[in-house]
Amino acid sequence: MSLLSEEDLNDFISPALACTKPTEIKRTKVKSNVNALGEYEVGVDDGEDEVLEKVTITLSDCLACSGCITSSEEIMLQQQSHGVFLEAMSKRDITTKLAISISPQCRLSMATYYGMDISDFDKCFANFFQKRFDAKYVVGTQLGRNVSIQQVVKKLTDWKKSKEYEVDSRPRLSAADPGFVIYTEKTKPDLVPLLLNVKSPQQITGALLHETFDKNHKTETQPDTKLYVLGVMACFDKKLEASRPDSAGEVDCVITPKEFVAMLSELNEIFEQYKSPSDDILSEMCPEGWDPELHWCINHGSSSGGFAYQYIVSRQRTLSSELIKDSKIMKLLGKNNNICEHRLINVKTGETIASASELSGFRNIQNMVRHLSRGGPKGTSSFPKRRVQSLRKRQSSTNTTSTTTSGTTTGRLGTLVAQPYSSEFIEVNAAPGGCLNGSGLLNGEQSTVRKRQFTQQLEERFHSSFTMVDPLDITQWNTSEILDSDRVYEYTFHAAEPQDKQKDIVTVGNTW
Template structure:
């Protein structure tokens, strides 16, 4: 699911998978036809659909409601969120104009009656690393160039109809820090003695405390895979939102409350390394219906997602030469409406870089948990054991006496993930008299032999998020044109290119200055103060009047559908489509 998907590269995008209900549901009314002229969704390319059928209209939410869309159908869905959509939104109406004083209080809004919106963008560190290598700049300079493109006078607004630009461009690293602290608490809670909150699903969705081993949930490709094919792992998934989702919730809740406007007047785009992040943004669990408690389809916390490669397409569409953009920060900006959250989102100095190489390129969830756990035990040390390949690594935290206190692992890539979920599969009794249990192997003591990890960091892309499908590749024209080579780069060149991106990612160093807010705190773990993060999150909840649990946690559900399991049963397809409405 991490491969680059584009409708332009397909020739079968109007032939969805047999389990896809939406094309049948959205067929226009047709004239009465003969009995042998019925519509049928089929993989048989020798018998194409009637030529007068329009292309299937499928939304991203519909895709997540289905359990068997083919890759080409997902490609069409993903293409709905693109740089073209961003430009269309910016040119739809005059944007809301903010005016305020330097203290960040008393901010007013102009153009409320025009139908425009406030535009906000969030940028991932993996995207900055990809841009840095492409244009030969530092990771920090790449961030400045992106900010200049989205908000600066020489950026996309210079040729816009209404000269709309993004009011704020934020770094998802600040949301990542919150996810790291909350994730460590989640693991520590799972290891405490005493009764645990129930982890049973409520109506197939909400979970309270995940089972051990806790599996990361920030990779949408992995989540979609688990929900569709391995529902037995859902009770193990961390309930935390991803940094992208958490940032979207923070922006929408705070701005709507502080400015007194509806969430749909705030438009948030995230720039990510992965196409699957578009699927995550479409989840109904990540809308204002959840934190407002309305229980109806709501406004997305992240309205659109574009990838690193699409960011360059955004600049090209407005005839902006990305390489010539200033490599310095904007001269000024309007403060975020809440002063404390303003200092959190836009610190005067960088509190923390992108992490160390041993933390990996996917946010460092596992690394932070190991560091946090070791800090709670005097004399503890961390040992690393490589698995069957470079994308499988086991970690143990041992005491000064050699006792194993914590065992964790990292699994990257779907091939390795399949081995993990196979080990987690529950044992089923054999139907044969005296037969051995089916599923996980059994130890002599009668216990499952599945992994005894407390936590596992799972990512769909081999190598982590810097290798996401939306990243700029070594054979992209922007790279090959610069080098002037007529030979198309191969796998070895791409591997070397990825090594450069990783180097740029980990070079996202601290500023070298002490952050004024976290200065002299004695609870620092890997450059992050848990007390500061928790205090900020509590302030956020108090400011919005929303329970913190509804703000930072989400839920998952098994995606069940028997559509298409009886090929040719058109009536059955239409019946199910009517029942579930094409969505969750």
């Protein structure tokens, strides 16, 4: 059973009034107890009762529905919980091997919960799954994130050069957050074309694990050998992503740190007892051909993936040597802490060369939708421009630039203000603050203020707790043997059929 509760949800929209199951209904003839006169007969001659087929609603049914959206669909989960994982393990035979992937947000959350540093936690985590479930692979998600970032950068670069950009220059939107993707597909069909169809690190990591396993272990003598992939992710919404039809066969089950702790309790296991004295455990659990250290790293940028920042870095690197010297990457804060813009400018002319933004939280998403929904020429909005005079006055004394590139400095921005809707790309997250505020993480604080403070502490620790890797420099990866440069990892987005307006009512949960 999933540990999801309404209090945990920060990416929650309650179900619409109309909850339907628009899938094929298999009709079978059933003997009726109503006679030709319309009278109900209490008994039948053969003395046998007709047992009707039990009605079930699966997660895939929810994803095909235009009613419920985001985490409210977790109520109907059948294939995504630690209970289902344990059942699968109990039925596993020798032909099925186990692989586990875990996101850096979960590693930090669980290491903090168990009072360990990241390195000790990683070894303990790998040792637990090796000893308890005979796991074959245990990996971080950075290799998948590297591939995802590379493909996001390529698609954005190609789009900027295409005629499509001339027709519709509205910013492209990231698709790494399944809650936002489902919300867009089901309620904002006009924005579906803006979604950048690149899969998330979770799904790409799962696909790479399967590709590696099949290449090294599926042979003519062992054709039935298969891999079961468990993902440990920060948000309950990541379960929805694994259940998409276009994600089938990549990740079999997704659980959160909260569910992991509950699973240990059910198994009467003490996690700390699996501390590994061996530094080789991570290498032993590393897939063939993978760099044993790279997939445990992170990259510069936001703690939710850094897609926006890495795109701007890639744009800076394409400049000529002369222009690079005159360029600077600035980080501009928005009207609240959940909006920022990475702007690449020419410091001599003040020209904006490129821009990408980060935006999280449902209220900010609603504002973004209003600005990006069609209402004028070339994708402009019919809504009035927001007044920024007071905002500029406030930010002129607080905003600072932030950059990690050589030759740049940090200083006041004056009247410069983040303009996310004018960016080329927006990295969107449903949870306010992004993945480190994921509803599945181990934040035991009760009050909203203390929860926010705890999340901020995790944010401060995030970039200092992991080794950094450059996702744009493939020469650092040491994984050329397993990566197919021509392979693309894409979603297929579908805008749901609009409901009757009276039925299309949603209410916002209490922690947005």
